[in-house]
Amino acid sequence: MAQRTKEIANFADAVRDIPDGSVIAFGGFAYPGTPFNLIQALADQGAKNLTLVANSTGGAAQPRLPDIGLLVERGQVRKVICAFTAATRASDVLPFTKYYESGEVDAELVPQGTLAERLRAAGAGIPAFYTPTAVGTELAEGRETRMFNGREYLIEYALPVDFAFVSAIRADTMGNLQYRRSQRNFNPVMAMAANLTIAEVEQDILPAGAIDPDEVHTSGIFVQRVVKIPPAPIGIWPGKRAPRAGAKS
């Protein structure tokens, strides 16, 4: 039997069936690997009461791009699980911070490596693990720790998600993905952690066999839908990141 293609014609179709209350992971670290087109489509689709998993809460990009901050601003989000609810530079203010500080949106702040490993664990069939990260900090208060070889470790639980939105340079109709440079970041582990992964892809979707098997970064087993990003202005193609206002370096 011939394989059905995983290619979806457009972003609206790719996100149409995402229900209210879903838990969705979003790849990306700064611009590279961020699924801006899928986020815009989800904002237009309007699903509500969402839990988002991402490295950061967005909003720092100028001019603004549809990062997950857009979903927060549109009232679609209940909670964000992330490594930043505020900027690292105390004088920078992220748009998300006011939603969190006022209690409008909940957040779970997770060290970045722990976030990546919780996703990987979920995708690898491992329910929990121990890490030395965050031991002795406010994040470890009241939580289970255990000694191994004389060192204290903190328990962390797998983080399975309903959907992952990822961004890649290239895909085939089987859903096999390739990333370019730092586009890779969280995308492979988020695809692993999800029940259903949707990838936005920069280049034309290739026929099965066109990507060398040795060069596949994420197996199509982890990917259910792929969508080619159309040319601008319909498709969203981030340009160069503008320097931060007042940046001294």
Add this chain to the structure above:
Amino acid sequence: MSGMTIASPGGLGRQQIADRLAQAFEDGWIVNLGVGMPTLCSNTPIGDRGIIYHAENGVIGYGGVLADGEEDLHLVNAGGQHVSLNPGAAIVNHADSFAIIRSGRIDVTVLGIYEVAANGDFANWKVAGAKGGGIGGAMDLAACAKRVFVILEHTTRDGKPRLLRHCALPVTARGVVTLVATNLGLFEPAGEAFRLREIAPGVTVDQIRAATGAEVIVAENLQVIQVLAG
């Protein structure tokens, strides 16, 4: 680039602080640079010493920040800056990047911070009164790198000390910092005091003591920091 800023009565400029710290890297080290001032270390010309810069987003073997028009839009360092790749660079995913960190393969992490204490505790994720913060990869790095160097302005904008006897802010990790570079000098946390190893040109020990929230012990062989020529 190095040497572009001139040492002021306030001590070293941002790039000069980074330059001093970069010279503390040993041959062949794998070095992780955090967001902010630490990223300036990869601009320092330290020669061919086999140092590999690791960024938490899985970029291994990057070089300096690229000029306008030369950027690769798919490639950023931990600070979101577009950087070059050195020969032999590699890209891994986030879980593998933090596997490298957690398994102790990073020789040193350089972190930008809010406060450091004489006992080696430091704080860089949450400011006073905030509900949340920005942890990023700092807790993983601080807990697992072989060494933690920190880089910061010696005082806050209001002139309050940031080198303290004890951290006032919630800590990122405890007892891990071994080297502190500020605009005024190079210090080692020594338990109950900071040991001043090197002093910035034009700065006095009294000036440092007045700007520090813990005792300062002056090293016997105190050196003046050599500012790199441009």
